Amino acid sequence: MKNMFHLIEKCSHTLEAVLNRETKISNVVEVKSLNSRFTMECIGACAFGVDTKTLTEEKDENPFRKIASFAEPPAIACFLRVVHDVWPSIFYGLKLNIGAKVVDFFHNLVTTVMTQRGYKSSGRNDFIDLVMGWKESHHITGDSLKNPKTGEVKKLTLEVNDDLLVAQCFVFFAAGFGTSATTLSYTLFELAKNKDIQEKVLQEVDAYLERNKNKLKYECIMEMPYLEAVLDETLRIHPILGVIPRELMEDYTLPGGVKLEKGLRIHIPTYYLHHNPEYFPDPEVFRPERFLGDQKQNIIPYTYMPFGEGPRTCIG
Template sequence: MAALVVFVFLVTVLVSILHYIFQRKFRYWQKRNVPYVKPLPLLGNYAKYMLQKQYIGQTVQELCKQHPDQSYFGAFYGTKPILVVNSPEIAKDVFTKDFYYFNGRELSDYVGSELASLNLFFAHGDRWKVIRQNLTTLFSSSKMKKMFYLLEKCNHTLEDMLARETSIDKVLETRDLGARYTMDCICSCAFGVDSMAMSKEPNNVFKTVAGQLSEASTSRGLKMVIRDVWPGIFYGLKMQLFPPTIDEFFSKLLKGVFESRNHKPSPRNDFVDLVLMFKSQVHLIGDSISNPKTGKDAKIKLKVDDDFLLAQCIMFFAAGFETSSTTISFTLYELAKHPAEQDKIIAEVDEYVSRQKNKLEYECVHELPYLDAAVYETLRLYPILGAISREVMNDYKFADGVQVGRGLRVHIPIYHFHHNPAYFPDPETFKPERFLPENKKDVKPYTYFPYGEGPRICIGSRFAKMQVMAGLITILKEYRVELANDMPETLTLDARTIFTAPRDQGLNVKFIRREGSEQRKWVRT
């Protein structure tokens, strides 16, 4: 009996201590006179997302709708205070105008706790600035044009794969289709290797690694939440988001490519050549992120080692295939639901193929305005990231006098902006016309973020657009698409991944070969 009393007493004390700690944490916004949503114990305001019941973009959207007249407000991601941006003006401040104060992605104090986090995506401050400056040259328009011949070959392979697989079954899962295509593109253009992802081989090693990187599962989702909210516990327990097999695979891949090029840059001028140049230099040199603020011309020297190079390699592969394949699959899904819009695009594609005499060229990126608009509208409906994170890197004061300190996380609610009728009338309807050249001026600045915004805008957006446009042209020049019989008109989005994706189902689309498609085959040289 005495033992039971002691146990009850200790539990009561523990609960009381935790309650006190949480209540003190939850007074963060109250002390700053910032409007906030009353949080739940432990889960804060993100309970639906943390329990994997709701896609994060929709969780943040619900919070924003509770504060329609606030330009920003406070919330709690688990036990952590978080500031949610709710106006284009504050989005501009965070993304661009006051970027110096918000240059971190998230969890900056834990960058380096696992190898994959050493890349550009997670970097902040001077480290981010130096890496970004040194990688930017790879993604210029001239570099994209020079490497397009590699992408053209990938589209020849896509053409062959579609012919082979639609002869077996006209219904294809477009997420898998898009991933295999973009995997081939990124492996060829960035690493100079043929992934064979579009081949008949079912046990492709690149597909296996890609699946590990982009896995949407209950365990991966819970890991992400624990890492995001309680990183000290996550890394203190030696947990990792990604299995070590990923590091091992890319280490072997890089070593093999380096050896094939005798550890010297080749005429390809691709990502591997840039990495080889970095390796030979030992250090990267670039500007300090504080130069615009201080007026100085300080230079930063960043040491290059194998872990650094490997981390950039993993980032390029993951970002290069996953984001573009998602865009391709959702675009095909929307076109399958909207035959009138599909007809306009098919007419545009046919005219392009005829004009080009069946030759796919880099200029396709700019010469099909309706297809381009359809892709941008797809990215509005299904943004790659439903919410983008930033971190306060230096104490900051808003124009209204509210002060926030270093380490505070900020959420920019991309899904909410994109689905807000104040910015996009009839927001749930697929309307490519919104993004035709003559209508783009009507899109209010800082309400649409297909690739992010500001200095941290996606470094590979040109490459992404290039492979998406080329892939869709290759598909639509020969096929019409319709929804498969089992496909719903609306989708439940997945709460277990940071990317926008359908939950527990593929995107099954029926590919119907169009009349005269043989006359629209690509010319191969």
């Protein structure tokens, strides 16, 4: 990520220019759409080495913004995600698929980038380089989906072809930009409601820029603890993962004596934990100070986990 920081900074300057232009037209800006376009531009540059132009081109002219319409689907898709987590056998039985135009566009995009790089690492250490490393190994091995009738999980070896690589790239693209954009939007929402907190963030950012001659560095967040606390508090009140599904790999007995069998699917209620007054007093109050100094150190482990925990934690 450090090597990619200059690309994110470039996208940020573009966002700044767009905001300056739009706020001259109106004092009301639809930030969710703007944040989606910004995060999409960052992912395009950092992960795939392409300029998506999602911040500067109109939706009808930009294929990436059309993909965003699919990747940020209506309420029915939110329901389907719940079905996927709670009843996976029913979800896969629906045999849902992605539109042909989206598949063709993304397939052409990824294969073109890989062809331009000669199917070899470019040294950018981006996501395309990662998946092309799989290509060089020819095969990948992992576990199959559990058979809903027998509970059997088989080892599968898949040939690494272009279709597999394109699928992984699409998942990375679709999952990455929407979640980041949502968190940014909620952060702005909370700052708009809490003017005193907004002012503290502004003072901290201004002080940082003054110390560093108006230049951002990769390590900048380490010098802006209050801004980091604001993001942490946003993720507490508005966690992207309201429920985290997991499957037990072995039998386990809870401290209260309840026995859980291997293979059981459990759902960890992240939203409930984050809003439980036993762990976070006045849970509906936006208070970034919870994540500063001693207060942060006193947070009970596993009561705050917006990206999950353990080896399967989301990279965020």
